[in-house]
Amino acid sequence: MEANFSVTEENYIKAIYHLQKADGNVGTNEVAAELNTKAASVTDMLKKLKQKKVLNYEKYHGFSLSSQGRKIALGIVRKHRLWEFFLVEKLQFGWDEVHAMAEELEHVSSKKLIDKLDDFLGNPKFDPHGDPIPDVNGKMVALPQVNLTDLPVNQQAQVSSVGIQSTALLELLKHKQIAIGTQLQVKKQFAFDHSIEIKIKGHAAFIISQQLAQALFVQVME
């Protein structure tokens, strides 16, 4: 009795899942940008996905995946990441070339196929980009944390914890508008004093000291 979704519907579900995870609050324009389509088309699809019980949606008041929708999204993410693993580990592709192929393969339906593939690959926990692979039940391992000083340049990441429990640190973080969950990228690393330039979504880039960077841990994002 598995519900059936078109490739287009699956792409919407996946896009909303990823944007929601990154942003919390997602709008039609963001979804449209992600899928190279227009806000009007997104609205049309929102209505359909609401009817299919995949979305909570009240018009003009936003939308979010239902628990069923989240389950479907995890299934697609699982397929995507397992195929990426297969392409890199078995077919010897570079991890930079596999995304587009996995976008196609993830819509091949059979759950039995993907479960057998999972076994064949040895039930890997992370895909070649370091993203966790959901298991048969949709559970996935938490992303390993990385110190901000070790984050590769331009890698999108999310602040996940701080290494020091001090009021002084908290004050500084507050001033720089950094908090748990803040998304950032490292833009430059300066050898002289090990300071780094970071960029937070919607803000101008700015530089933080080595001491501060060492106190921050992040999770890499897709």
Next chain:
Amino acid sequence: MEANFSVTEENYIKAIYHLQKADGNVGTNEVAAELNTKAASVTDMLKKLKQKKVLNYEKYHGFSLSSQGRKIALGIVRKHRLWEFFLVEKLQFGWDEVHAMAEELEHVSSKKLIDKLDDFLGNPKFDPHGDPIPDVNGKMVALPQVNLTDLPVNQQAQVSSVGIQSTALLELLKHKQIAIGTQLQVKKQFAFDHSIEIKIKGHAAFIISQQLAQALFVQVME
């Protein structure tokens, strides 16, 4: 510069390829039956495929794949059979369960992917059903011939040659409407006199003698 075909177009090309191979002369109704659609839809698609130079087509006077169309068809067959091989050999599926999955996988586009898959599988020459797999250049090994007396019951096959060059045999074959290319299945084998009951497409089943069966060689079909 690879031309781009929709999944639907690819399915038409593949269906026409298979029917043409089996039948020589193919009509819209046959294609419609193969694809679970209607003759009118087939006509629409024929026009489109003619425009794309995949088909030779004059309305009311039949159609056949162009050499370009044949090349495309072979590419699809190659994908289909390599995926079937993968599913059976690597993922441990039974060869009776893989057809539907391969139908989906064959439309995943990248040629590079399929060539790497081919290498990964060790460049197999036959799929799990015994059908030959076209290589990178579309070449495939000819199907081994089987004597009709050795053909398993219900296996679809095509008469490929006769073992005796006699007028008497020819007369009999003509009368029974059997020729090179005729598609048939063995329906029953009678132990008493080793006669067998065969069924030719569009005809009622009938019985042929052991002597006649021994004179006929067939190629197994998909």
Next chain:
DNA sequence: TAAATATTTTAGATTTGTCTAAAATTATTT
């Protein structure tokens, strides 16, 4: 070869996913 039958094609409608342009609603400024 003319009539009957079968096949193929056209005409017009339907569904899915998309678009543009305009209208409705919500959010932000001042």
Next chain:
DNA sequence: AAATAATTTTAGACAAATCTAAAATATTTA
């Protein structure tokens, strides 16, 4: 809180692939 700006939704149209019913053509039969 009005005015302005941004976002979201509707209305109406379009392309792809399909359908049904009717018309055109080809084939078979008598």
